[in-house]
Amino acid sequence: MTEPAPVDAFADIPAHFRREAPQDAHQRRRHQAVLSLLRELPPGRVLDYGFGWGDIAWAAAKTHPDIHAVDVEQRRVDFARQQYAPIPFDQCRPDGLDFPDASFDIVLSIVVLPFVPDDEAYMADIRRVLRPGGHLIVATKTSPFLSRIWRQVSGQRERDRHPSPGIRHHDASDTADLLRRHRFEILRRRAFYDPPFEARQNPVDLVNGVFAAVGEPLGLVATAPYPLFLARKGG
Ligand SMILES: C[S@@+](CC[C@H](N)C(=O)[O-])C[C@H]1O[C@@H](n2cnc3c(N)ncnc32)[C@H](O)[C@@H]1O
Numbered sequence: 001m002t003e004p005a006p007v008d009a010f011a012d013i014p015a016h017f018r019r020e021a022p023q024d025a026h027q028r029r030r031h032q033a034v035l036s037l038l039r040e041l042p043p044g045r046v047l048d049y050g051f052g053w054g055d056i057a058w059a060a061a062k063t064h065p066d067i068h069a070v071d072v073e074q075r076r077v078d079f080a081r082q083q084y085a086p087i088p089f090d091q092c093r094p095d096g097l098d099f100p101d102a103s104f105d106i107v108l109s110i111v112v113l114p115f116v117p118d119d120e121a122y123m124a125d126i127r128r129v130l131r132p133g134g135h136l137i138v139a140t141k142t143s144p145f146l147s148r149i150w151r152q153v154s155g156q157r158e159r160d161r162h163p164s165p166g167i168r169h170h171d172a173s174d175t176a177d178l179l180r181r182h183r184f185e186i187l188r189r190r191a192f193y194d195p196p197f198e199a200r201q202n203p204v205d206l207v208n209g210v211f212a213a214v215g216e217p218l219g220l221v222a223t224a225p226y227p228l229f230l231a232r233k234g235g
Helices: 025-038 055-060 074-084 119-129 145-153 172-181 203-218
Strands: 046-049 067-071 089-091 104-110 130-139 184-192 226-233
Touching: 025 055, 025 104, 025 130, 025 184, 025 226, 046 055, 055 067, 055 074, 055 104, 067 074, 074 089, 104 119, 119 130, 119 172, 130 172, 130 184, 145 203, 172 184, 172 226
Parallel strands: 046 067, 046 104, 067 089, 104 130
Antiparallel strands: 130 226, 184 226
């Protein structure tokens, strides 16, 4: 009798998150933007806080091999351990880290802020685990350009808006304010984009896509859906 084929417990996870699989267009842009900032930094102990499926930690380990990654979801930990061993992947609490103070030189926080229960507590814990002068690369997500313009006209702040349950958008200025409140010095401001015209579903999406497409070559960070910062922990 032949053995039944093993069930792939992660069959629903998009193939591009697997080791050595070709990247999708969004993932390629996200990696390029984050890794170009990381490569500017000297070697050191890195924490990927909210690692997703583990692909950025794995890519980051090529230049910064002393990396530890944590995420709140156990299933993501299981997948990342299967795909990207021997990088250490562990589950963290939703409301903080158990690492000692000043135990990392660099923290990566890539599109995690929209999901955390408390921005201030999350940033305070990043500051706590960074050594003095340590670096933070943080990306967040904002809403499409046209809706942001409309909210600015109507005087609403991005961070006060709840686009869908459990997700909070932050525009670049919200994120810069958050960093400054936690005494981070902003060294670089960047952004990354969804591929223009991909998955655009209606005329408004199309116009937003055009803003993103022309904003990128012109360096108009404000048009981008994913603000990105390199910051240094100040005293
Ligand atoms: C949009 S994904 C980004 C993943 C990864 N950083 C990347 O760029 O591919 C957001 C991640 O944040 C994690 N997350 C959400 N809330 C968290 C929390 N309170 N602490 C740590 N991770 C959290 C989610 O489980 C998810 O993996």
